[in-house]
Amino acid sequence: MIRRALIAGAGGLGCPASLALARAGVPELTIADPDRVDASNLHRQLWHRTSDVGRLKVESAADHLRQAFPGLRVQAMPVSVGADNALELFHAHDVVIDGTDRAGAKFLLSDASVLTGVPLVYGGVLRMSGQAMRIEPGGPCLRCVFERPPPPELVPACAEAGVLGPMAGVIGALQAVLALDGLPRPEWARLVVVDGESFSQRVLNVRPAKDCAACGPTSRGRLSLIEPAEAQCAS
Numbered sequence: 001m002i003r004r005a006l007i008a009g010a011g012g013l014g015c016p017a018s019l020a021l022a023r024a025g026v027p028e029l030t031i032a033d034p035d036r037v038d039a040s041n042l043h044r045q046l047w048h049r050t051s052d053v054g055r056l057k058v059e060s061a062a063d064h065l066r067q068a069f070p071g072l073r074v075q076a077m078p079v080s081v082g083a084d085n086a087l088e089l090f091h092a093h094d095v096v097i098d099g100t101d102r103a104g105a106k107f108l109l110s111d112a113s114v115l116t117g118v119p120l121v122y123g124g125v126l127r128m129s130g131q132a133m134r135i136e137p138g139g140p141c142l143r144c145v146f147e148r149p150p151p152p153e154l155v156p157a158c159a160e161a162g163v164l165g166p167m168a169g170v171i172g173a174l175q176a177v178l179a180l181d182g183l184p185r186p187e188w189a190r191l192v193v194v195d196g197e198s199f200s201q202r203v204l205n206v207r208p209a210k211d212c213a214a215c216g217p218t219s220r221g222r223l224s225l226i227e228p229a230e231a232q233c234a235s
C-alpha cells in the first residue's frame, strides 16, 4: 500500500493524478511545482479556478484537495524537483508521479528513480495523444526507451502544439493507476500509448536496454543528476 506519493508538477497531469490517488485512499501527498496559475492552464489543470489565477499552483491544488478530502495530508512545495533535491524527495516517498512539462525534467526524474530505487510513473501528453509507463528497480528506465531527450528544435512550443484538456485527464488518471499497481514482472515495463484521435490504445512491453546510459551494467556507480536547461512542452 502506498502511504506517501510525490507529484512533481501541479499541472495537466499532476492535477488528475493527485485527485485519483486521493480518491484511492493514499493518505499523504506532496505536490512540488514552482509555477503560478495562468488563465491558459485552466482547460487542463482541474484544480485551478479563474479565481486562482496568479496563485502558486501548489497552493491552489493543496487547498482544493484538502477541501475535497479532509483527512488527506497534503504538503505543498513551491519548487521544481531538480538535481539538488530529487534524491532526498524520492527517498521520502513510496512512489513519484511525473507531472512535469519538460522532456529534460522527465529524464532527470527517471535517473533519480534509477539512483534511489523508488518507482516513478512517467507520463506525457501532446495534442490528442499521451503515454505513461511505470519505472521500477530491475526494470527499464526512460533512457532504455527513448535514450535521450529530443533536441529542443524538434519539440513544439506548448502554445503552438496545444494539449486536449481531457487527454491530460486520461493520462494523469492512468498514471495514478500505474502508481497503485506494482508490475507482475518488474523486469518488463509497459508503455501505454493512448491515441485520442483514433480512440485506440497500445501497450508496448519494454525490456531494459543493455547499453542504457542510466541503468545499464556499464553505468552503475557513474550516473549523476544533471539539471536540464531547456523548456519543452510535454503536458
Ligand SMILES: [Zn+2]
Binding pocket: 140, 141, 142, 143, 144, 145, 208, 209, 212, 213, 214, 215, 216
Ligand atoms: Zn535504462
